[in-house]
Amino acid sequence: MSDTRVALVTGSGQGIGRGIALKLASDGFDIAVADLPFQEEKAAGVVKEIEALGRKAFFTPVDVSDKTQIEAAVAATVDTLGGFDVIVNNAGIAQIKPFLDITEEDLDKIFKINVNSVVFGTQAAAKSFIERGVKGRIISAASIASIKGFPILGAYSASKFAVRGFTQVAAQELAPKGITVNAYAPGIVGTGMWDLIDKELSKINGKPVGQNLKENVDSIALGRIETPDDVAGVVSFFASENADYVTGQVLLVDGGMLYN
Numbered sequence: 001m002s003d004t005r006v007a008l009v010t011g012s013g014q015g016i017g018r019g020i021a022l023k024l025a026s027d028g029f030d031i032a033v034a035d036l037p038f039q040e041e042k043a044a045g046v047v048k049e050i051e052a053l054g055r056k057a058f059f060t061p062v063d064v065s066d067k068t069q070i071e072a073a074v075a076a077t078v079d080t081l082g083g084f085d086v087i088v089n090n091a092g093i094a095q096i097k098p099f100l101d102i103t104e105e106d107l108d109k110i111f112k113i114n115v116n117s118v119v120f121g122t123q124a125a126a127k128s129f130i131e132r133g134v135k136g137r138i139i140s141a142a143s144i145a146s147i148k149g150f151p152i153l154g155a156y157s158a159s160k161f162a163v164r165g166f167t168q169v170a171a172q173e174l175a176p177k178g179i180t181v182n183a184y185a186p187g188i189v190g191t192g193m194w195d196l197i198d199k200e201l202s203k204i205n206g207k208p209v210g211q212n213l214k215e216n217v218d219s220i221a222l223g224r225i226e227t228p229d230d231v232a233g234v235v236s237f238f239a240s241e242n243a244d245y246v247t248g249q250v251l252l253v254d255g256g257m258l259y260n
């Protein structure tokens, strides 16, 4: 890794991405906070929190489903922060629908945001690492739904299975360059994404709002909902020297829901 350690975290205006950005900043990284343009105000808040930790940060607006925009975000990171060592392909969306109702538009949208983004982010980061001789780290958002398919999350589960498969491939192709590729697989994290899943499940199964979330949290062995900090600890590990010999892995961080 270069002397200046720099990470680009997508979807870091809120939720898990924000938690990862703050954790990596506390580990000593300068951070490119990447998110959709409409998240500018929230992202500016994250930038301030990072600066308060004594690190540099800036907001780079990006739609991760667009290859050109990801490449531009990587270039802006190198230009603005003077290096680039880690990409966290975190941004993603959920869709809550019985699979019989999934449309072509649904599939195109979720695969562009959850899968194309990981492929393009990995390509852009790897090209930059190779060009600059950096043994960088590529870390992507999978899910418990990348290991087991979840009913009513059909398109989402398929997209996260794709992230897991691609992580294994990219790890093998990039290993000769000393670049590692891994993914984190959270369970039930208390963010805007689960607010949406709970609300939409209620409409489908008639349970009161909050009930679907409660039932899922009740199934967690460690007995509490997951926080962005829980996820950030695993990303911090993947980005650290402690993970020098780890590649192609999808690490469950779910409090005890699935077991491998």
Ligand SMILES: NC(=O)C1=CN([C@@H]2O[C@H](COP(=O)(O)OP(=O)(O)OC[C@H]3O[C@@H](n4cnc5c(N)ncnc54)[C@H](O)[C@@H]3O)[C@@H](O)[C@H]2O)C=CC1
Residues within 6 Å of the ligand: 010, 011, 012, 013, 014, 015, 016, 017, 034, 035, 036, 039, 062, 063, 064, 065, 090, 091, 092, 093, 094, 113, 141, 142, 143, 144, 185, 186, 187, 188, 189, 190, 191, 192, 193, 194
């Ligand atoms: N919340 C949960 O329980 C779990 C979440 N995950 C994954 O973790 C990642 C983060 O999820 P959360 O923080 O919970 O979601 P969230 O909905 O709270 O935040 C997602 C962030 O990604 C950004 N984003 C969405 N589409 C984008 C695009 N096209 N370009 C750039 N940014 C975009 C949003 O603006 C937002 O800031 C996702 O990939 C999700 O699938 C995985 C397992 C569980």
Ligand SMILES: CC(=O)C(C)=O
Residues within 6 Å of the ligand: 094, 143, 144, 145, 150, 186, 187, 188, 189, 193, 194, 197
């Ligand atoms: C399973 C999963 O990824 C969520 C968002 O719950």
